[in-house]
Amino acid sequence: MTWFSKSTTTFGFLLLAHACPSSSCYSAYEHSALQSHRAASLSSLSATTQQAAASSSLPLDISLETIVATVIITLGLVLNTAKLRPIQWRVWAGQIERAGEEGARNSSGEIDKDFVGNPFKLLESRPGFVDIRKQRKEFAEWVKQQ
Amino acid sequence: MPTEREFQVAPIVPESVMHNTKALSNLQSLTASIFGVAAGILGLESYSGFLFYFIFTILTTILFYTFRVAPTSLKSGLGAFDTSRYFRTQYEFWAGGVFGGLAGYILTWTLFYGLVRA
Numbered sequence: 001m002t003w004f005s006k007s008t009t010t011f012g013f014l015l016l017a018h019a020c021p022s023s024s025c026y027s028a029y030e031h032s033a034l035q036s037h038r039a040a041s042l043s044s045l046s047a048t049t050q051q052a053a054a055s056s057s058l059p060l061d062i063s064l065e066t067i068v069a070t071v072i073i074t075l076g077l078v079l080n081t082a083k084l085r086p087i088q089w090r091v092w093a094g095q096i097e098r099a100g101e102e103g104a105r106n107s108s109g110e111i112d113k114d115f116v117g118n119p120f121k122l123l124e125s126r127p128g129f130v131d132i133r134k135q136r137k138e139f140a141e142w143v144k145q146q
Numbered sequence: 147m148p149t150e151r152e153f154q155v156a157p158i159v160p161e162s163v164m165h166n167t168k169a170l171s172n173l174q175s176l177t178a179s180i181f182g183v184a185a186g187i188l189g190l191e192s193y194s195g196f197l198f199y200f201i202f203t204i205l206t207t208i209l210f211y212t213f214r215v216a217p218t219s220l221k222s223g224l225g226a227f228d229t230s231r232y233f234r235t236q237y238e239f240w241a242g243g244v245f246g247g248l249a250g251y252i253l254t255w256t257l258f259y260g261l262v263r264a
Contacts, residue, residue: 016183029262032189063188070184070202074177078209082169084218084232085162091222091231092159 002080009076015069031058093120158234166232170210170239171246177206178247179254186258199251203244211239 086092096118118124181202185195211229219231233239 016180016187032263058189066184066187070180071205073180074202074206074209077173077177077180078206078213081173081210081214082165084166084169084214085159086231087158087162087166087234088231089157089159092162 005076005079007076009073009080012069012071012073012076015065015072031062162232163234167238167242169214170233171243173206173210174203174243174247175250178203178251181247182251182254182256183258185251185255186260187262189259189263190255195255199248200244203247207240207243215239 086095097120178199181199184202185198188198190198211227215229215232216226219228220226222231224231229236229239
């Protein structure tokens with residue numbers, strides 16, 4: 001999924017760059033430069049020519065390319081966001097109980113840095129309740145049997 | 147508004163709330179700058195520029211809902227457009243990012259407008 005979102009974003013940026021410096025922005029820049037140049041040369045020919053040409057709207061293909069690029073970039077960025085986590089304690093804890101570490105993997109397959117693990121770990125292993133004498137006796141018997 | 151008692155009965159996880167809010171606001175501020183670039187290239191002025199921003203911000207939020215919230219939220223039995231699984235209030239999700247990204251939008255909008263038209 002991550003390569004898909006990244007490539008979508010990159011493609012969108014390329015498209016935007018084409019419309020701007022090469023695709024969207026550059027074309028737009030070229031267009032406005034050309035228009036003002038034309039207006040200037042026309043006004044030198046005759047003083048009555050209208051100045052409106054300089055502020056004429058962009059050609060349709062550049063506008064379309066810009067809008068399509070924006071939508072594609074947005075899609076890529078949305079797909080690139082982190083997975084959300086449930087905010088209710090019971091839903092969140094239940095999800096961790098069921099999925100464990102697998103549920104905390106981000107889009108690139110690594111475990112999230114702030115993954116805390118089982119929220120009930122404190123209740124499930126309480127060192128204060130360990131019967132150390134019993135464990136020692138069991139270990140001694142196991143050693144004798146060897 | 148939930149009461150103190152309800153928070154005791156059904157507690158929420160502050161880390162998850164922060165994580166979700168951060169994911170959404172990061173996306174909103176990033177996309178706002180991109181929208182500014184697009185608006186500058188299109189040469190939008192005054193109200194149409196702000197209209198452009200609001201339309202695309204709403205589009206972003208809807209996309210975010212479709213890809214990040216809806217799949218698990220609908221599976222867990224919540225209704226359509228109900229974000230209560232991941233966000234505390236509906237307002238926070240649907241309208242929270244609109245004004246957060248506006249400053250970044252105006253910054254790149256004016257910059258690219260100047261670059262292209264000047």
